[in-house]
Amino acid sequence: MxxxxxxxxxxxxxxxxxxxxxxxxxxxxxxxxxxxxxxxLLFDGRTGEWRARISGLSRKAAMLTVEEQTRPQxxxxxxWLLAPVLKRETTEWMVEKATELGVARIVLTTSAQSAVTRxxxxxxxxxxxxxxxxxxxxxxxxxxxxxxVARVLAGWPPRxxxxxxxxxxxxxxxxxxxxxxxxxxxxxxxxxxxxxTEHELDGFRKLPFCLPASLGPRILRAETAAVIGLGLIxxxxxxxxxxxxxxxxxxxxxxxxxxxxxxxxG
Amino acid sequence: MxxxxxxxxxxxxxxxxxxxxxxxxxxxxxxxxxxxxxxxLLFDGRTGEWRARISGLSRKAAMLTVEEQTRPQxxxxxxWLLAPVLKRETTEWMVEKATELGVARIVLTTSAQSAVTRxxxxxxxxxxxxxxxxxxxxxxxxxxxxxxVARVLAGWPPRxxxxxxxxxxxxxxxxxxxxxxxxxxxxxxxxxxxxxTEHELDGFRKLPFCLPASLGPRILRAETAAVIGLGLIxxxxxxxxxxxxxxxxxxxxxxxxxxxxxxxxG
Numbered sequence: 001m002x003x004x005x006x007x008x009x010x011x012x013x014x015x016x017x018x019x020x021x022x023x024x025x026x027x028x029x030x031x032x033x034x035x036x037x038x039x040x041l042l043f044d045g046r047t048g049e050w051r052a053r054i055s056g057l058s059r060k061a062a063m064l065t066v067e068e069q070t071r072p073q074x075x076x077x078x079x080w081l082l083a084p085v086l087k088r089e090t091t092e093w094m095v096e097k098a099t100e101l102g103v104a105r106i107v108l109t110t111s112a113q114s115a116v117t118r119x120x121x122x123x124x125x126x127x128x129x130x131x132x133x134x135x136x137x138x139x140x141x142x143x144x145x146x147x148x149v150a151r152v153l154a155g156w157p158p159r160x161x162x163x164x165x166x167x168x169x170x171x172x173x174x175x176x177x178x179x180x181x182x183x184x185x186x187x188x189x190x191x192x193x194x195x196x197t198e199h200e201l202d203g204f205r206k207l208p209f210c211l212p213a214s215l216g217p218r219i220l221r222a223e224t225a226a227v228i229g230l231g232l233i234x235x236x237x238x239x240x241x242x243x244x245x246x247x248x249x250x251x252x253x254x255x256x257x258x259x260x261x262x263x264x265x266g
Numbered sequence: 267m268x269x270x271x272x273x274x275x276x277x278x279x280x281x282x283x284x285x286x287x288x289x290x291x292x293x294x295x296x297x298x299x300x301x302x303x304x305x306x307l308l309f310d311g312r313t314g315e316w317r318a319r320i321s322g323l324s325r326k327a328a329m330l331t332v333e334e335q336t337r338p339q340x341x342x343x344x345x346w347l348l349a350p351v352l353k354r355e356t357t358e359w360m361v362e363k364a365t366e367l368g369v370a371r372i373v374l375t376t377s378a379q380s381a382v383t384r385x386x387x388x389x390x391x392x393x394x395x396x397x398x399x400x401x402x403x404x405x406x407x408x409x410x411x412x413x414x415v416a417r418v419l420a421g422w423p424p425r426x427x428x429x430x431x432x433x434x435x436x437x438x439x440x441x442x443x444x445x446x447x448x449x450x451x452x453x454x455x456x457x458x459x460x461x462x463t464e465h466e467l468d469g470f471r472k473l474p475f476c477l478p479a480s481l482g483p484r485i486l487r488a489e490t491a492a493v494i495g496l497g498l499i500x501x502x503x504x505x506x507x508x509x510x511x512x513x514x515x516x517x518x519x520x521x522x523x524x525x526x527x528x529x530x531x532g
Binding site: 093097100101102134135136137173174175214215216217218219220221224227228231232234235236238239240241 | 359363366367368400401402403439440441480481482483484485486487490493494497498500501502504505506507
């Protein structure tokens with residue numbers, strides 16, 4: 001029986017009884033056909049993951065009694081995605097994938113060539129929550145409603161690298177940029193379907209924290225660029241070593257890589 | 267005006283007049299509002315990319331007169347994806363993304379826990395063609411109809427690495443596996459939503475060409491694993507250096523990376 005994970009409001013503690021949301025109750029009773037006495041996993045983004053037992057259940061309400069902690073809370077990777085607003089299904093898909101890839105914060109942005117500028121914040125929050133429940137995360141990323149990208153970049157934390165998905169032939173490959181950067185937190189900036197204008201790109205390239213990078217010789221759709229860029233950052237400078245909160249930069253060097261291979265007997 | 271790229275049957279040659287398909291004619295006339303005298307780019311997977319002028323146009327038919335070659339044919343990256351059959355929209359999305367990422371061949375597979383085993387080959391071929399037109403490729407990947415994964419792996423070319431997306435904690439990180447492997451062609455193997463069974467995984471791990479690898483600490487959906495795995499292979503051992511047909515393995519070492527950065531003045 002697949003183990004169900006549900007995100008609930010903090011705090012969780014042994015013996016506490018939690019009222020599930022109507023949607024969660026319907027999911028448990030009608031979709032997953034669970035019964036009183038079955039167990040589920042709960043996480044709240046603050047106090048880790050806990051096993052709970054269904055102590056009351058109807059299609060409209062469920063009571064969950066917390067038993068023991070299954071995982072302590074651990075810091076999640078400090079990775080941001082500055083993502084364009086795309087058409088509804090595509091934006092939702094991008095939010096789901098970014099959550100699976102462990103981003104802490106998805107900042108939706110508009111720019112000169114944005115064709116779409118509005119989103120449904122509740123719907124995107126629900127998608128991020130469901131993706132976090134399914135991928136095993138201990139927290140749900142924040143989805144920040146759309147703002148002009150220039151405003152988002154004003155007052156940027158100077159020590160956070162901004163990897164710019166840059167389609168111009170001049171940009172070095174992203175994996176080289178990531179491996180060559182100093183240790184630090186990362187963000188990925190991706191433009192809208194029409195791309196950023198040359199004027200916008202010139203402005204970004206002048207920012208001291210901005211690292212223009214190529215995502216390969218083909219023209220990627222915006223959502224593809226977002227997913228590939230996030231995957232490369234997590235693999236080469238993020239949390240793919242299972243060390244909560246990321247890993248030191250030097251572990252991303254080739255020496256680090258071969259050690260990793262040896263250390264797991266691969 | 268966005269430049270339109272269309273895939274047409276070979277061969278293309280200066281002065282040739284090509285009859286577009288009814289779908290392409292409708293796209294040119296009704297969707298993109300092109301007129302006689304406008305230009306489009308054509309590619310056929312064999313003779314490169316050519317500029318052509320619309321010499322006849324209705325909503326049902328279009329004649330395209332080939333003028334000059336804009337890009338010679340170049341070998342595309344020799345990368346395969348062994349992908350599970352997923353629900354229709356998800357399979358279609360995966361085929362689109364894999365095409366954007368430059369795969370030569372998408373082999374659809376079924377295995378013990380496959381919930382879906384059928385696809386619509388014509389529809390998937392059309393999606394791959396459209397994605398190839400939009401991402402600037404000079405060819406369209408082959409989409410091979412579903413077959414049991416065991417049958418696909420029987421008679422596997424022994425020199426082609428098979429990167430196995432392995433969710434077990436024991437697998438080393440994919441970027442380390444890719445960077446540590448000998449030069450050679452690659453394929454990525456991803457399981458269905460329910461994953462491969464332990465029995466299937468044990469069998470795969472015994473194959474001399476199989477390289478089990480982790481795609482990070484979170485549980486990725488099958489289509490996310492496919493896209494991230496392909497992106498890592500292309501970046502670290504594929505064609506992200508714009509060298510047609512991929513790049514020597516040693517260019518994927520750290521020394522190679524820093525050279526890349528310098529060589530483009532990054």
